[in-house]
Amino acid sequence: MSTTPTTFATVINEGSVALYQSSLVDELGVAIGSGRVDALTLTLANKADGSIINSRSDQNVLNANNVTVSAGGALAYVLQTADTAMIDTDLPTETHVATFKMQYDTVSFSNWDVEFIIRNLEQVP
Numbered sequence: 639m640s641t642t643p644t645t646f647a648t649v650i651n652e653g654s655v656a657l658y659q660s661s662l663v664d665e666l667g668v669a670i671g672s673g674r675v676d677a678l679t680l681t682l683a684n685k686a687d688g689s690i691i692n693s694r695s696d697q698n699v700l701n702a703n704n705v706t707v708s709a710g711g712a713l714a715y716v717l718q719t720a721d722t723a724m725i726d727t728d729l730p731t732e733t734h735v736a737t738f739k740m741q742y743d744t745v746s747f748s749n750w751d752v753e754f755i756i757r758n759l760e761q762v763p
Contacts, residue, residue: 645753649731652724652756655717662711662740662748669711670742675700677741678707680715684725685733685753692720696739722756730761 650656662670680703682694699705704716715736726732734754741747 644751645755649755649757650717650722652722652759653719654722655719656722656754658715658717658736658752658754660713660752662707662713662742664742664746670740670748671709671711672701672707673709674742675707675740676744677739678705679739680705681737681739682721683735683737685735686726689725691723691725691734692718694721694736699738717754722754724756724758724760727758727760729758731755731757 646656646658648656662675664670678698678700679696680694680699681696682691683689684691697703699715701707704718706714721734724732732755734756736752736754737749738752739747739749
């Protein structure tokens with residue numbers, strides 16, 4: 639998995655539910671299924687000031703807290719309305735960064751960021 643942030647393809651309206659999906663693979667391109675994952679955490683923060691969103695600070699998300707990992711290595715994170723709430727209501731959009739940290743096969747680690755652009759509906763003409 640890469641540590642370079644990826645940007646979610648769709649702008650998300652504030653207060654909406656959204657789905658992020660990814661495939662977990664190791665350095666050889668082999669799927670990392672749920673049976674190989676020892677730990678998976680998520681931190682969700684406002685990119686502008688680093689404030690934590692929806693109490694998601696190093697939160698356990700290994701098949702918990704709206705994140706699932708399948709036996710075949712498919713990861714799904716269902717963002718909740720509190721995950722997409724605007725922090726700075728004066729801005730037309732803001733970026734929320736989800737940082738995933740995964741330990742697998744006991745000694746291997748992978749961390750990656752996903753940026754979600756949130757649209758302030760109060761600012762839409």
